[in-house]
Amino acid sequence: MPAKPSGASSRRSRSTGAATASGGPPLSLERIIATAVELLDTQGVDGLSMRRLADRLGAGAMSLYWHVGNKEEVFDLALDAVLAYGPPEAETHGWRASVVHMLEDWRGAMLRHPWSAALLPRRALGPSMLGRLELLSQTLLRAGVADADLNVAIWSVWNYVMGATITRGSFDRSPDDLEAAQRRLTELGERYPSIDRSRLLLDSDWDGAFKKGLDLLLDGLTPKR
Amino acid sequence: MPAKPSGASSRRSRSTGAATASGGPPLSLERIIATAVELLDTQGVDGLSMRRLADRLGAGAMSLYWHVGNKEEVFDLALDAVLAYGPPEAETHGWRASVVHMLEDWRGAMLRHPWSAALLPRRALGPSMLGRLELLSQTLLRAGVADADLNVAIWSVWNYVMGATITRGSFDRSPDDLEAAQRRLTELGERYPSIDRSRLLLDSDWDGAFKKGLDLLLDGLTPKR
DNA sequence: CGACTGAATCGTACAGTGTACGAGTATTGA
DNA sequence: TCAATACTCGTACACTGTACGATTCAGTCG
Structure with missing residues (x-):
């Protein structure tokens, strides 16, 4: 049984290159979440399914589960990505x-x-x-x-x-x-x-x-x- | 093709009696919505499925669709039932x-x-x-x-x-x-x-x-x- | 009585869902 | 070269909403 990262550590695919064997860039948490946000923006909450998300990434549906624990985690991460905040550099008055x-x-x-x-x-x-x-x-x-x-x-x-x-x-x-x-x-x-x-x-x-x-x-x- | 009431008129089962052949009381919009609210209260939004709702009513899943257009309508009606408001009889000051x-x-x-x-x-x-x-x-x-x-x-x-x-x-x-x-x-x-x-x-x-x-x-x- | 009508119920089927499981492949390190 | 690790993915299962058509039953008309 492989050790899923899911909540922590590694997960970055250093330079495996090789991609998904069908040409697209390799899967990664960042790419997954970015695509999920895209999908949510265009299709709404009900438009996000694991299969559609995987399709859009040129991957198999189950491949997502290496990077993510379950669908709820996709929501959490997409939400967090969208709500990130860096306060303005210019000192506010x-x-x-x-x-x-x-x-x-x-x-x-x-x-x-x-x-x-x-x-x-x-x-x-x-x-x-x-x-x-x-x-x-x-x-x-x-x-x-x-x-x-x-x-x-x-x-x-x-x-x-x-x-x-x-x-x-x-x-x-x-x-x-x-x-x-x-x-x-x-x-x-x-x-x-x-x-x-x-x-x-x-x-x-x-x-x-x-x-x-x-x-x-x-x-x-x-x-x- | 039968004429579904769904949005209007008839729908009241006069006194068909007979029940569902398996004994329970007959289906009706009121009973469906009341049971839906029960289910929502106890199991949450994801706990409400047409099959579970029908089970609880002692009916087949598809029987619900005589009284209701689709699942969204169940939500709408449950919501409206729960939010009904009769202002207090006692004249407020x-x-x-x-x-x-x-x-x-x-x-x-x-x-x-x-x-x-x-x-x-x-x-x-x-x-x-x-x-x-x-x-x-x-x-x-x-x-x-x-x-x-x-x-x-x-x-x-x-x-x-x-x-x-x-x-x-x-x-x-x-x-x-x-x-x-x-x-x-x-x-x-x-x-x-x-x-x-x-x-x-x-x-x-x-x-x-x-x-x-x-x-x-x-x-x-x-x-x- | 029989024929007919419409209301109401429900079984089956289909496309779609999340995901458990396990087999497969590629890359790395020893 | 061998084994471990990282990652991908096909298949399968239980579950979803609901289209469609068959069935049952109550009541009415001839």
């Missing part, structure tokens, strides 16, 4: 700017990869998310948040970003779909007059609302001086 | 109380059925949710929110409830799991000192934080007098 930068980058990443927002809460926190939380935690402390209030503050921010992004992502369907939904609403106008009239499903400045709400939230969470 | 009541009821329902929170953003809005949104909309208008601010206000509240509930639900795993996660964090203490020290993954007064944040949010959204 003040704690507030660095918090806002990280959060908007986070949100941006989830919107670029719409499957990620819905997946994130269902998987354990990976290194990328832990790193972001650590940064957030340190920055809030630096901003003067008391130890006792820290957890509440962190989760408030987390909840805000997740809620806003998941919702927005779910309304990112084609305009046709939305129009259809709104039309259905109008047909039942007697039942839902108010949300029909306000065109709730159609007119929403998501990005503006996000920034505004975030400012308010940060104001409320940090000590007023 | 003021708009604020009625908003808070509806939102806490909503949150309570999602926490009682943990699969629902993660599912809700991925499905179209059903009658129950539309009804809740309509109520929210009318109440906010009554509270003095301007037409132009209405959509932003509604979505802010929605985002808040969704974010808080999805996150809390995802941390509702067994205490053992959480302990393990925290221990892993401590092992990597050098990497994540701050969130390790604050025991972010363990100590969180979700319910208290929810109520507090909601109050703040409503304060910010409604016009100050």
Whole structure:
């Protein structure tokens, strides 16, 4: 029985060259995850199957299991890859700017990869998310948040970003779909007059609302001086 | 080719009696959905398969498809059943109380059925949710929110409830799991000192934080007098 | 009574899924 | 040259959603 790396160490195929005997470049964790992200981006969560993933890599389905323990691990790694964060080299001015930068980058990443927002809460926190939380935690402390209030503050921010992004992502369907939904609403106008009239499903400045709400939230969470 | 009801009309089995020939009560949309909710509650989203559902109903798998178009419809109907809302008969005092009541009821329902929170953003809005949104909309208008601010206000509240509930639900795993996660964090203490020290993954007064944040949010959204 | 109709149930079959198992191959080190 | 290691992959199994068609049953009409 061979020793699967799966969780740790080796796995890098030094220079085996040779490729997969059918010409393509050799398998590797990096390539697998990159292709998985591609597939997820184009086909959605249900579009990712081990066989399709392997096909796209020019490999047999079972070959993936040398590099990866199971499908869930593919999700975890893809999620973590997409959520990686390197803070900007240019020194940011003040704690507030660095918090806002990280959060908007986070949100941006989830919107670029719409499957990620819905997946994130269902998987354990990976290194990328832990790193972001650590940064957030340190920055809030630096901003003067008391130890006792820290957890509440962190989760408030987390909840805000997740809620806003998941919702927005779910309304990112084609305009046709939305129009259809709104039309259905109008047909039942007697039942839902108010949300029909306000065109709730159609007119929403998501990005503006996000920034505004975030400012308010940060104001409320940090000590007023 | 028989005419499937699936979306409309008939479907009620008048008094066919006879049952399923194997004794159980006859199939019906109500029974199917009720059993689906049971299954989802006990086995989670992945635990619901058409065959298992049919087994539990003492029926053949394909019999379900007389009452339901496909599996997605089962999800939609289960979700809607679980999220139904009848406002309290006792007249509530003021708009604020009625908003808070509806939102806490909503949150309570999602926490009682943990699969629902993660599912809700991925499905179209059903009658129950539309009804809740309509109520929210009318109440906010009554509270003095301007037409132009209405959509932003509604979505802010929605985002808040969704974010808080999805996150809390995802941390509702067994205490053992959480302990393990925290221990892993401590092992990597050098990497994540701050969130390790604050025991972010363990100590969180979700319910208290929810109520507090909601109050703040409503304060910010409604016009100050 | 028999013929007919439509509602409802269900068995079989098919394409697709994740992955356990074990055989196969290529590359390395002794 | 031999053995170990790293890696690939074919086959098989249990399970999924559901298309299709046969079957059963209740009720109505002639």
